[in-house]
Amino acid sequence: xxxxxxxxxxxxxxxxxxxxxxxxxxxxxxxxxxxxxxxxxxxxxxxxxxxxxxxxxxxxxxxxxxxxxxxxxxxxxxxxxxxxxxxxxxxxxxxxxxxxxxxxxxxxxxxxxxxxxxxxxxxxxxxxxxxxxxxxxxxxxxxxxxxxxxxxxxxxxxxxxxxxxxxxxxxxxxxxxxxxxxxxxxxxxxxxxxxxxxxxxxxxxxxxxxxxxxxxxxxxxxxxxxxxxxxxxxxxxxxxxxxxxxxxxxxxxxxxxxxxxxxxxxxxxxxxxxxxxxxxxxxxxxxxxxxxxxxxxxxxxxxxxxxxxxxxxxxxxxxxxxxxxxxxxxxxxxxxxxxxxxxxxxxxxxxxxxxxxxxxxxxxxxxxxxxxxxxxxxxxxxxxxxxxx
Amino acid sequence: xxxxxxxxxxxxxxxxxxxxxxxxxxxxxxxxxxxxxxxxxxxxxxxxxxxxxxxxxxxxxxxxxxxxxxxxxxxxxxxxxxxxxxxxxxxxxxxxxxxxxxxxxxxxxxxxxxxxxxxxxxxxxxxxxxxxxxxxxxxxxxxxxxxxxxxxxxxxxxxxxxxxxxxxxxxxxxxxxxxxxxxxxxxxxxxxxxxxxxxxxxxx
Numbered sequence: 001x002x003x004x005x006x007x008x009x010x011x012x013x014x015x016x017x018x019x020x021x022x023x024x025x026x027x028x029x030x031x032x033x034x035x036x037x038x039x040x041x042x043x044x045x046x047x048x049x050x051x052x053x054x055x056x057x058x059x060x061x062x063x064x065x066x067x068x069x070x071x072x073x074x075x076x077x078x079x080x081x082x083x084x085x086x087x088x089x090x091x092x093x094x095x096x097x098x099x100x101x102x103x104x105x106x107x108x109x110x111x112x113x114x115x116x117x118x119x120x121x122x123x124x125x126x127x128x129x130x131x132x133x134x135x136x137x138x139x140x141x142x143x144x145x146x147x148x149x150x151x152x153x154x155x156x157x158x159x160x161x162x163x164x165x166x167x168x169x170x171x172x173x174x175x176x177x178x179x180x181x182x183x184x185x186x187x188x189x190x191x192x193x194x195x196x197x198x199x200x201x202x203x204x205x206x207x208x209x210x211x212x213x214x215x216x217x218x219x220x221x222x223x224x225x226x227x228x229x230x231x232x233x234x235x236x237x238x239x240x241x242x243x244x245x246x247x248x249x250x251x252x253x254x255x256x257x258x259x260x261x262x263x264x265x266x267x268x269x270x271x272x273x274x275x276x277x278x279x280x281x282x283x284x285x286x287x288x289x290x291x292x293x294x295x296x297x298x299x300x301x302x303x304x305x306x307x308x309x310x311x312x313x314x315x316x317x318x319x320x321x322x323x324x325x326x327x328x329x330x331x332x333x334x335x336x337x338x339x340x341x342x343x344x345x346x347x348x349x350x351x352x353x354x355x356x357x358x359x360x361x362x363x364x365x366x367x368x369x370x371x372x373x374x375x376x377x378x379x380x381x382x383x384x385x386x387x388x389x
Numbered sequence: 390x391x392x393x394x395x396x397x398x399x400x401x402x403x404x405x406x407x408x409x410x411x412x413x414x415x416x417x418x419x420x421x422x423x424x425x426x427x428x429x430x431x432x433x434x435x436x437x438x439x440x441x442x443x444x445x446x447x448x449x450x451x452x453x454x455x456x457x458x459x460x461x462x463x464x465x466x467x468x469x470x471x472x473x474x475x476x477x478x479x480x481x482x483x484x485x486x487x488x489x490x491x492x493x494x495x496x497x498x499x500x501x502x503x504x505x506x507x508x509x510x511x512x513x514x515x516x517x518x519x520x521x522x523x524x525x526x527x528x529x530x531x532x533x534x535x536x537x538x539x540x541x542x543x544x545x546x547x548x549x550x551x552x553x554x555x556x557x558x559x560x561x562x563x564x565x566x567x568x569x570x571x572x573x574x575x576x577x578x579x580x581x582x583x584x585x586x587x588x589x590x591x592x593x
Contacts, residue, residue, distance in 0.1 A: 097480065
């Protein structure tokens with residue numbers, strides 16, 4: 001029997017509206033919500049228009065249903081089917097909807113999105129007050145060619161060693177560690193959907209690893225088809241390639257700043273030496289630029305002083321990226337430049353178009369770089385705060 | 390815009406009670422829920438939102454007839470006024486068919502009434518609705534407090550403050566005593582149905 005399906009985006013028709021629609025229609029079946037920020041879909045079972053059970057990650061029942069109100073972005077899909085789940089939820093539909101939205105408004109339900117939910121916090125003392133755990137988007141198995149298992153404490157990557165493989169975390173958590181003058185430093189942890197290895201891993205022959213990665217508990221990794229990714233990359237436009245490489249470089253820069261902060265080697269003057277302000281933090285800039293000549297630096301102004309983020313050189317981009325949230329310029333950082341800076345204006349729509357057309361895995365990779373950059377920038381903020389207090 | 394439920398042959402309209410915090414919106418709905426219990430199909434949903442409770446229940450208006458053989462069901466809501474409740478307010482106000490604005494007659498609440506009315510206009514605009522066009526009824530609540538010597542604004546003054554441009558039907562009321570509550574709702578329900586029929590050109 002063919003099932004009736006209703007599908008769409010939760011941004012357009014939110015959970016409250018959806019529940020009213022299914023309720024008014026007296027529908028029985030299963031509602032699945034897929035968020036790019038959650039490893040597993042959220043599920044709600046309906047019987048005769050009323051929700052009777054739900055699951056969301058580790059949660060079930062009413063708690064799960066409420067937490068799904070925080071999923072404000074993602075795809076939903078309702079299929080009519082006879083529901084065998086037992087009735088765990090007895091509260092009325094409208095009561096749940098109004099309660100759910102109220103809790104969302106009051107901040108009792110976590111909003112799942114690119115910044116807030118991806119950086120769940122774990123206790124850690126070395127890198128500022130909080131060690132972020134970075135979760136990636138849903139894994140696209142099309143590019144997974146093999147699976148590997150690691151156990152607690154196993155080294156997955158070693159910094160400085162050569163290697164071209166890239167993995168995606170299928171299950172588990174990994175420590176990302178940098179070697180510093182004062183010993184190893186755990187930068188962050190990555191979880192399901194995050195990528196292990198950088199873009200250059202499959203592009204540069206004899207790529208040397210930028211960091212070490214160690215399994216925390218049992219970890220299952222998917223080996224990605226590097227050749228396919230490299231092929232895809234080779235077909236991209238020159239602008240987009242430069243954009244991707246620059247994004248990767250941005251993450252490396254931010255990573256290096258975290259290390260510098262922790263070893264007290266940060267040199268702010270090196271970033272503030274450029275006198276020309278090309279982009280002021282908070283500007284409503286809607287363009288994207290590429291550096292053609294000269295040098296620039298990226299600095300974030302916070303309530304505890306300036307935080308240096310990166311140096312920009314030829315072929316690096318800066319400005320507004322409509323589809324990524326790095327937590328940097330134009331909203332959260334300024335760009336200072338040398339007198340001889342020459343820039344080219346790029347049309348962000350064209351970059352966006354190319355981004356929209358690449359494979360899901362490549363897109364996830366790029367999104368993951370942005371999320372990591374965003375999270376590590378927050379670490380930098382905490383480090384600056386500690387430095388000042 | 391009302392929802393047509395073809396399965397149940399019902400037309401669902403939405404009436405929202407709006408007004409300053411602690412002005413009596415909730416008391417209005419609680420009174421209706423108790424007094425007209427025969428016309429109420431489900432239970433009352435009550436959510437504790439800061440400053441004011443948010444209420445919801447279904448109400449079947451009597452004596453207003455059917456539209457094309459469809460029963461009419463009204464969903465009555467109160468809406469939390471605080472800025473922070475944007476998701477809740479969006480759900481409540483989206484597709485609203487009629488509004489009862491419950492104003493507080495206490496002299497000290499004069500400014501709060503005007504601010505709340507302005508806020509209503511702004512919120513409606515966000516959903517593409519015009520306060521001058523949507524079925525709207527005003528209620529000047531807490532009239533009974535005059536007997537206890539609490540300074541109230543006169544009806545004339547409240548009309549001038551709130552209704553000079555709107556020219557909406559208005560009723561004095563006392564939500565705790567129950568006076569004016571039924572009249573307010575009835576008027577709003579009638580206006581809402583009239584607007585609906587006009588919109589659909591289904592005048593019977």
